[in-house]
Structure formats: structure tokens, C-alpha cells
Amino acid sequence: MLLLSIAISALAVGLISLALIIALKNKHTAEIDAISQQLKESSEQTHILRSEVSELRTGLLSIGKRVLEVEQQNQDLIQQQAAQKYDDPDAKIYSRAVKMVELGAELDEVIRECELPRAEAELLFSLHKQKGA
Incomplete structure (x- = not known):
């Protein structure tokens, strides 16, 4: 009988341990799913930000070229004015x-x-x- 109660106690401890292990596994699985979702969202956000940076870079290059053109036109006009002054x-x-x-x-x-x-x-x-x- 003692052996039977030890066996039942061992079985109860085993079942409780198994229940705890399953609960911990479910908790970790939920945490992993949440982290995976955050990683996916972060990856999407990174992709969006990279495309926006690329668009900004392209726009800045275009503006820079236009500024250089306007500066060159300004210098040409200054030279034309100076030449007209003497002509x-x-x-x-x-x-x-x-x-x-x-x-x-x-x-x-x-x-x-x-x-x-x-x-x-x-x-x-x-x-x-x-x-x-």
C-alpha cells in the first residue's frame, strides 16, 4: 500500500509537472508569436522608411542640381551686366x-x-x- 501511495504521489507530481511544462510552453509560444509579429512589423516599417529616405535623397539631388543651374544663370547674368556696362x-x-x-x-x-x-x-x-x- 505504501508503494501504491508513493506511485500515486509520483504520478500526481508527474502530472502537475507536465501541466506546468505545458503551461510554460504555451506562454513561451505566445511570447514567441508576439515577438515574431513585432519583428514583422519592424521589418515592414524599415522597408517603408528606406523607400522614403530614397525618395528624399532623389529629391535633394534634384534640388541641388536646380540650385547649381540657378547659380550658374545668376553668374552669367552678372557677367552680361558687367559687359553691357562697358559696351x-x-x-x-x-x-x-x-x-x-x-x-x-x-x-x-x-x-x-x-x-x-x-x-x-x-x-x-x-x-x-x-x-x-
């Missing part, structure tokens, strides 16, 4: 007249040499006096 015959006449005024030429001499109307020559003289004052 304008009227600008040369006025530059010469201003130089003559700065060197102390008389009003009539500036009018005659630069073929400027009297009013314009007087204006140049007036402006030169204001700068000198």
Missing part, C-alpha cells in the same frame, strides 16, 4: 564727362568734348560738387 556708348560718354569734371574741366569744355546738353553737364557738375563737399 554702352552713353555710359562711356558720361564716364568721360565725370572724369573730366573730377579733373577740374570747365563746363563749356565738358559740353563740347562729350557733346552733352548743357542741363546734363550742369547736373554732373552739381553732383560732383555734392560729393566733394
Whole structure:
């Protein structure tokens, strides 16, 4: 009888242990499933983020190219303006007249040499006096 009660006790302990093992296995399986789901979601999110970064990179490269083009156009315009400044015959006449005024030429001499109307020559003289004052 003692042997039978030991056997029953051993069987009960075995069944309880088996139940605990099954419960732990189910718990671990649920945890593994949850972690697998998180891994899948993280992988999908990583894929989405990589494609967004790629799109941003492409957009930035396009913007960078456009900025370089605009800067080049700006430099071309600056050069064209500078060239026009020296190609304008009227600008040369006025530059010469201003130089003559700065060197102390008389009003009539500036009018005659630069073929400027009297009013314009007087204006140049007036402006030169204001700068000198």
C-alpha cells in the first residue's frame, strides 16, 4: 500500500509537472508569436522608411542640381551686366564727362568734348560738387 501511495504521489507530481511544462510552453509560444509579429512589423516599417529616405535623397539631388543651374544663370547674368556696362556708348560718354569734371574741366569744355546738353553737364557738375563737399 505504501508503494501504491508513493506511485500515486509520483504520478500526481508527474502530472502537475507536465501541466506546468505545458503551461510554460504555451506562454513561451505566445511570447514567441508576439515577438515574431513585432519583428514583422519592424521589418515592414524599415522597408517603408528606406523607400522614403530614397525618395528624399532623389529629391535633394534634384534640388541641388536646380540650385547649381540657378547659380550658374545668376553668374552669367552678372557677367552680361558687367559687359553691357562697358559696351554702352552713353555710359562711356558720361564716364568721360565725370572724369573730366573730377579733373577740374570747365563746363563749356565738358559740353563740347562729350557733346552733352548743357542741363546734363550742369547736373554732373552739381553732383560732383555734392560729393566733394
